[in-house]
Amino acid sequence: MDRLSTGMLGAYGNAWIGTPSFDHLAFSSIVFDQMWLTSPTIQKFYDAVWRGGLPAGNSLVGKARANALDTLLVTDDQMLVQNHAGFEKIAMIEPDSSADDSCTEAEIFFSTTASHLAQVDKPAFVWLHSKCLGLNWDAPYAMRMWYAAEEDPPPPTSRDAPHFYVRSETDPDELLGWAQAYAAQISHWDQCLGQLVEVIDNHAILKDALLLVGGCRGFPLGEHRAVGTGSLDNPDSELYGELLHLPLLCRIPNGPHATRRGGLMQPEDVFMILQQWLNQNVTDASKAGTDFLDATNASRPLVISEHGGGSWSIRTPAWFLRHSGISGGDRELYFKPDDRWEANNVAERCDDVVRAIERLYSDAKEGKSIESIDSLLS
Numbered sequence: 268m269d270r271l272s273t274g275m276l277g278a279y280g281n282a283w284i285g286t287p288s289f290d291h292l293a294f295s296s297i298v299f300d301q302m303w304l305t306s307p308t309i310q311k312f313y314d315a316v317w318r319g320g321l322p323a324g325n326s327l328v329g330k331a332r333a334n335a336l337d338t339l340l341v342t343d344d345q346m347l348v349q350n351h352a353g354f355e356k357i358a359m360i361e362p363d364s365s366a367d368d369s370c371t372e373a374e375i376f377f378s379t380t381a382s383h384l385a386q387v388d389k390p391a392f393v394w395l396h397s398k399c400l401g402l403n404w405d406a407p408y409a410m411r412m413w414y415a416a417e418e419d420p421p422p423p424t425s426r427d428a429p430h431f432y433v434r435s436e437t438d439p440d441e442l443l444g445w446a447q448a449y450a451a452q453i454s455h456w457d458q459c460l461g462q463l464v465e466v467i468d469n470h471a472i473l474k475d476a477l478l479l480v481g482g483c484r485g486f487p488l489g490e491h492r493a494v495g496t497g498s499l500d501n502p503d504s505e506l507y508g509e510l511l512h513l514p515l516l517c518r519i520p521n522g523p524h525a526t527r528r529g530g531l532m533q534p535e536d537v538f539m540i541l542q543q544w545l546n547q548n549v550t551d552a553s554k555a556g557t558d559f560l561d562a563t564n565a566s567r568p569l570v571i572s573e574h575g576g577g578s579w580s581i582r583t584p585a586w587f588l589r590h591s592g593i594s595g596g597d598r599e600l601y602f603k604p605d606d607r608w609e610a611n612n613v614a615e616r617c618d619d620v621v622r623a624i625e626r627l628y629s630d631a632k633e634g635k636s637i638e639s640i641d642s643l644l645s
Contacts, residue, residue, distance in 0.1 A: 268456065269309065269344070270401035270428075271482030273514045274608075275453045284414070284450045288461030289516075292480060294525050296518040302532045303570040303582050304484065304511040307503035309346060312483050315534035317352045319542070327538060328353040330545045331392035339387070341380050342396040343372070354394070358383050371406060372399040373452075377459040381466045390472060392545075399456075401486065401495070404428050404448055406455035413454070414447040422447040428486075430495035430502075442489040449486060477544050479537070481515035490608060506572050506580040506589055507609050530566025531582060568637050569627060581624050583640060588614075588624045600624075619644055 273279040277286045278293035279300075305315065318326050328338050332355070340347065340354040348359050360379050370378075376397045387393065404426050411422040422444040429445050460480070467473045487493040487509045496502035503510060515532075517540065518524075573579045577592030587609060591597040600614040600621050614621050623643040631637060 268400060268481070269396070269398045269483040270486040271453075271456075271514060272449075272485040272488075272509060273482070273512050274485075274509060275450065276514055278516070279514060280607075285454055286457040288457045288464065289480070289514075292460075292464060292478075292518065293516055296478075296480075296516040297523060297526045297528060299515040299517070299532055300527055300529045301582075302481070302513040302515045302534075302536075303572065304513060305533050305535075305570065305572050307484055307506070307510055307572070307574060309344070309483060310350065312534055313347065313350065313352070316537045319535050319538035326352050327541050327545065328392065330542060334545060335390075337387070337389060337391040339383065339391055339393045340396070341383050341393070343376055344396060344398045347396055368405075371455065372403050373397070373406070373456050373459045377463050381463060384466060384470060384473060387470070387472060390476075393473075393476075396483070400428075400452055401484075402428055404452050406451045408451075410451035410454055411447050414450045415444075419443065419447075422451075428495055430497065430499060432497050433489045433492050433494060437489075442494070445494060446488050449488060475520045477520065477541075478518040479516065479541075480518075481537070482513045485510045485512060501576055504574050504576050504578055506574055506578055508587065508607070511572050511580065511582075528566075531570050531584060532567065533570045536567075568639065569631075571628065571631055579628065581628055583624070583627075586620060586624060586640070588621060590625070590628070598625075 275281050275284050275286070277284070277290040278298055304312065306312065314320060317328065331338050332353070337356065338354045339356045339358070340351055341358045341360065342348065343360040345359065348357055351357055358379070360376055376399060380395055384393070408422075408424065415422055420440050420443075423441070433442065464478075467476070467478065484503070485508075486495060487497070487505060487507070490509050491505050491507045493503075493505040493510075497505055515537070569581055569583045571579065571581050574592075578590065579592055580587065580589040582603070585603055587601045587603050587606075589597075589599045589609075598614050598621055599609070599612045600617055601609040601611065602613060620640070623640050626643060627637060627640070
């Protein structure tokens, strides 16, 4: 799901938005706490997830087809249809495919998806992707009022998702209203998710499938200047956690549940997880399900995120550095995991850490081995 923010989900610590379906699924899954984007573009996200950043011949879809699995892509994003990585069956759901306003885009997407899943009659590799959280906020207005306190001004009525930069003249009440509107969208999405999971759990074949649920990008709400994509001319250039930190659940048939993993991950690790699953002997899948994730060793010393405009950020287990990409430009440093929302910039007080992380970035770009920050600081 594109534009699904970790900060709005109960399984990731949110306490003011109801996401019971996602949270219930999290209880029966492994929750990955620290999945971080390497690029805020959908094309690069899927190049990493479907191909592991490897040449085109090394795709999950190709592996699935080699295993005699049907492959199905269901999406409302035309870009994915054009870059579909070899799916045999592609179902494009047009955003305006409803004849009236009786159904929201999320309802259309999930109900149409359920219809396609009902036709699956043999083991299959199925991928679902929706962009509705980033475009059309058409959840019932009453749901926005769920999150408005009595003394709050009414939430905005617009159904267009907001995309702008916060200025000095921006009214804080406007940001509050958009946060309430996004909360309504998340709650509505969660309701639809619950209905889809019920369909999967009652499906003769898919009920025993590996199930991953996650996000592609977050949706900033003015935490650091950007709301949505920010500038339409230079979208997603504010590389902070509200954009880069992704939710990811993995439900394994007969596998562990109510489990969390805190190691740093990036989208290529989703490729590794699914590749490892597809590499198993199908008849041994359930038996191997309890430990196959250990074989992927999905934990990294750092994750580098880069924007086409030159800015970059690095997340390590203990730090998050955002850099303008310009020599002598802005640098912001945040202590992790304590400073979850990146509110307390300590760059001026920890210049040695900033310089050490800058060296890590330089070494990584030059293909050198990555040293620990502790060794660079000693």
